[in-house]
Amino acid sequence: MSQTKVAITIEEGILARVDALVKRKVYTNRSRAIQEAVQEKLVRLERSRLAEECAKLNPAFEKAMADEGLSEELAAWPKY
Numbered sequence: 001m002s003q004t005k006v007a008i009t010i011e012e013g014i015l016a017r018v019d020a021l022v023k024r025k026v027y028t029n030r031s032r033a034i035q036e037a038v039q040e041k042l043v044r045l046e047r048s049r050l051a052e053e054c055a056k057l058n059p060a061f062e063k064a065m066a067d068e069g070l071s072e073e074l075a076a077w078p079k080y
Helices: 012-023 030-055 059-076
Strands: none
Touching: 012 030
């Protein structure tokens, strides 16, 4: 995947913590540490969005729909 260079503004305290991770060789450099942090945050946001959407579903209605669709599909299957 291609990469693009960007400039960011970051609090000194956060940068010091990132630098400490780099110094301890947890990450190879600042860019890698920040890239992985952003990626992790994006994944978390996507999961929480999925959970929010799932919470909107009505379990009884979804089960009824699944059962209805399943019975129609079974009737259409050829008999062996």
